[in-house]
Amino acid sequence: MTQKAKTFHKPSQYDLNSSNIARFIDYLEQHLGREFPNYDSLHNFSVEEMEEFWVLWWNYFAETSRVTHLSPKLQIKRKQDVLTSRDAERARWLSDSSFRLNYAQLALACANESEAVVQIDEDGKTTSYTKESLAKLVGRVANQLKQVGLSKGDVVCGYLTNSVASLVGLLATASIGAIWSSCSPEFGTRAVLDRFAQLSPKFLLATTSYRFNGKKFDKEENLKEIIRGLPSLKAVMLTALEDARDAHSLASLAAFERTVLCFEDVINSGDHDMFFEPMEFSDPLWILFSSGTTGLPKGIVQSHGGIVFEHSKVLSLHLDLGPGSRFFWYTTTGWMMWNFLVSGVLTGATVLLYDGSPTYIEVEHTFKVCAQNQVTHLGTSAPYLASCMRSQVDLGKLGLESVKTIGSTGAPLTGDVYHWVYSHLSSDVSLVSASGGTDLCTAFLGSSPLHEIREGEISCAMLGADVAVFDDKGDEVVDQVGELVIRNPMPSMPLYFWNDHDRLRLHEAYFATFEGAWRHGDWAEKRSDGGYIVYGRSDATLNRDGVRMGTADFYAVVEGVAGVKDSLVVDTSGFEKNGRLVLFVVTDARELDSYLKETIRDAIRRELSPRHVPDIIEAIQSVPRTINGKKMEVPIRKAFGATFLRDAVSEGSMANPESIEDLQTVIDRLKLQR
Numbered sequence: 191m192t193q194k195a196k197t198f199h200k201p202s203q204y205d206l207n208s209s210n211i212a213r214f215i216d217y218l219e220q221h222l223g224r225e226f227p228n229y230d231s232l233h234n235f236s237v238e239e240m241e242e243f244w245v246l247w248w249n250y251f252a253e254t255s256r257v258t259h260l261s262p263k264l265q266i267k268r269k270q271d272v273l274t275s276r277d278a279e280r281a282r283w284l285s286d287s288s289f290r291l292n293y294a295q296l297a298l299a300c301a302n303e304s305e306a307v308v309q310i311d312e313d314g315k316t317t318s319y320t321k322e323s324l325a326k327l328v329g330r331v332a333n334q335l336k337q338v339g340l341s342k343g344d345v346v347c348g349y350l351t352n353s354v355a356s357l358v359g360l361l362a363t364a365s366i367g368a369i370w371s372s373c374s375p376e377f378g379t380r381a382v383l384d385r386f387a388q389l390s391p392k393f394l395l396a397t398t399s400y401r402f403n404g405k406k407f408d409k410e411e412n413l414k415e416i417i418r419g420l421p422s423l424k425a426v427m428l429t430a431l432e433d434a435r436d437a438h439s440l441a442s443l444a445a446f447e448r449t450v451l452c453f454e455d456v457i458n459s460g461d462h463d464m465f466f467e468p469m470e471f472s473d474p475l476w477i478l479f480s481s482g483t484t485g486l487p488k489g490i491v492q493s494h495g496g497i498v499f500e501h502s503k504v505l506s507l508h509l510d511l512g513p514g515s516r517f518f519w520y521t522t523t524g525w526m527m528w529n530f531l532v533s534g535v536l537t538g539a540t541v542l543l544y545d546g547s548p549t550y551i552e553v554e555h556t557f558k559v560c561a562q563n564q565v566t567h568l569g570t571s572a573p574y575l576a577s578c579m580r581s582q583v584d585l586g587k588l589g590l591e592s593v594k595t596i597g598s599t600g601a602p603l604t605g606d607v608y609h610w611v612y613s614h615l616s617s618d619v620s621l622v623s624a625s626g627g628t629d630l631c632t633a634f635l636g637s638s639p640l641h642e643i644r645e646g647e648i649s650c651a652m653l654g655a656d657v658a659v660f661d662d663k664g665d666e667v668v669d670q671v672g673e674l675v676i677r678n679p680m681p682s683m684p685l686y687f688w689n690d691h692d693r694l695r696l697h698e699a700y701f702a703t704f705e706g707a708w709r710h711g712d713w714a715e716k717r718s719d720g721g722y723i724v725y726g727r728s729d730a731t732l733n734r735d736g737v738r739m740g741t742a743d744f745y746a747v748v749e750g751v752a753g754v755k756d757s758l759v760v761d762t763s764g765f766e767k768n769g770r771l772v773l774f775v776v777t778d779a780r781e782l783d784s785y786l787k788e789t790i791r792d793a794i795r796r797e798l799s800p801r802h803v804p805d806i807i808e809a810i811q812s813v814p815r816t817i818n819g820k821k822m823e824v825p826i827r828k829a830f831g832a833t834f835l836r837d838a839v840s841e842g843s844m845a846n847p848e849s850i851e852d853l854q855t856v857i858d859r860l861k862l863q864r
């Protein structure tokens with residue numbers, strides 16, 4: 191039994207009796223005539239009797255959201271139809287039934303009547319859309335897609351910011367049964383084409399420019415290259431950031447050699463009857479991309495049914511979103527958190543789409559935006575919270591009284607961040623560290639209104655997720671670090687990778703290690719107190735004489751040393767005969783002299799273990815990161831083998847591609863020292 195972590199937050203009477211999950215438990219108890227005295231009993235039911243769980247969740251959701259009238263095919267007739275197998279790799283959902291749904295139809299039916307979405311720009315300007323006005327925009331764009339000849343199964347790509355245009359693009363695409371995929375305009379041309387060209391899209395919805403940190407970035411040249419690189423396109427629709435004339439003048443360019451439309455013209459055109467293609471549960475909805483360390487990024491295809499089931503459950507039961515909630519998550523359209531965020535409309539919550547930099551003018555900008563917009567559910571990344579902590583932001587003075595939940599993803603959330611948040615905010619706030627990822631477009635570890643929040647710990651496995659930690663032999667371990675696995679089928683697991691219909695690459699990626707179980711690629715610990723700790727990617731784990739450690743622990747110590755601004759650690763084992771532990775650090779103004787190196791070594795020896803003292807500590811100018819802020823540990827580790835860093839990373843999806851050159855020089859020197 192591990193030591194009990196400090197508790198910062200306990201469920202309130204409201205959470206225990208009136209939250210969405212509490213009300214769902216009442217429904218289950220009435221329906222099944224048995225009791226669920228706590229979360230664990232509910233979780234056991236959700237995995238042991240998963241077919242029943244999903245039928246009852248779906249019926250409950252459909253009834254309480256008043257969508258049953260939309261179509262008799264929204265009913266699941268028999269629980270036997272839910273799954274063909276309990277094997278996570280082979281299971282098919284509602285494959286042989288009359289069940290039909292459409293993500294867009296449900297999203298528009300459930301959207302908040304008076305304020306479905308709000309778009310917010312860096313300067314704080316907001317534009318609100320009612321359910322009706324959103325539906326009108328979707329109808330007009332969907333009609334345009336049909337007019338240029340698109341239909342079920344065609345791919346529509348979005349090169350857009352986190353804005354209403356992207357949401358309208360997604361919903362219009364889904365409504366006609368076409369498949370959506372998006373990239374942020376921060377992505378360089380190469381990164382966009384590495385993704386979109388694989389999909390042979392028929393339609394591109396793109397922004398002509400975007401604004402970030404107060405600066406306008408024109409995309410005209412990139413767009414020309416992107417359009418040239420996508421010969422499958424039948425038409426392009428351009429949207430202008432500030433001035434529709436930007437889109438008009440670009441649209442008139444002969445260079446595109448395609449039908450070029452202006453989004454602003456289309457959304458101001460006449461109304462059309464909405465038609466929603468009835469989709470099978472496993473018809474593709476969207477394609478997300480894995481970060482792609484080598485080769486082309488993998489296109490992960492998820493289904494209408496899988497996403498509606500999973501997102502309705504996680505957003506409603508775990509995040510407690512519903513009418514009256516105001517849901518904000520800092521993201522771009524190139525990260526699955528965007529898809530997760532916009533699915534908030536399914537719960538009737540108001541979804542806030544912020545377009546800009548999280549740290550515009552000052553590091554706490556994201557918090558200020560949330561305060562100004564009375565956000566109730568705020569989501570961000572662990573690195574953002576850590577940087578606010580390091581900058582000593584006084585959260586208590588920012589007017590965050592409306593905030594009930596702060597969600598954190600992207601990296602493990604370290605104990606010091608919990609202390610910092612709760613030293614400023616009331617224990618009524620729930621600070622939720624959640625883990626999952628692109629592969630399932632959800633978090634399968636997180637929390638719920640029924641849970642306490644404890645230092646450095648993720649509260650629970652989500653309903654319907656049979657999460658375990660396996661040792662190398664595939665045996666379950668508790669209070670011990672190992673590979674994170676999911677032992678049962680989850681609805682949002684990928685249908686397949688794009689261009690991998692026989693699912694061979696999918697098998698290699700997730701199912702080749704443990705028969706029948708999904709190996710997520712995270713290094714984690716399941717604790718006997720019910721919580722979980724995720725230590726980082728298992729292929730970036732530090733292995734010293736058989737003692738493995740996740741990189742998150744390492745960074746918490748190294749970046750706690752005065753003078754260290756940022757860091758990245760790699761274990762070169764597997765790429766070098768005698769693997770070395772190499773620590774790269776970015777310092778503040780001071781130099782990485784022998785005194786600072788020794789201070790870092792002492793801290794690691796004292797707080798982690800003598801085995802994890804790095805063999806080498808080197809200064810670099812900046813830590814290579816993806817646009818989503820993730821440290822690029824795995825490609826940098828690979829660069830110690832035969833691969834050049836430039837070939838191991840997808841430069842266009844990096845926040846700081848300029849960091850590569852400096853790092854490659856350092857790595858080349860270190861390789862010569864072997």
Ligand SMILES: CC(=O)CC(=O)O
Binds near residue numbers: 599
């Ligand atoms: C939910 C997540 O796990 C998101 C991410 O870190 O990519």
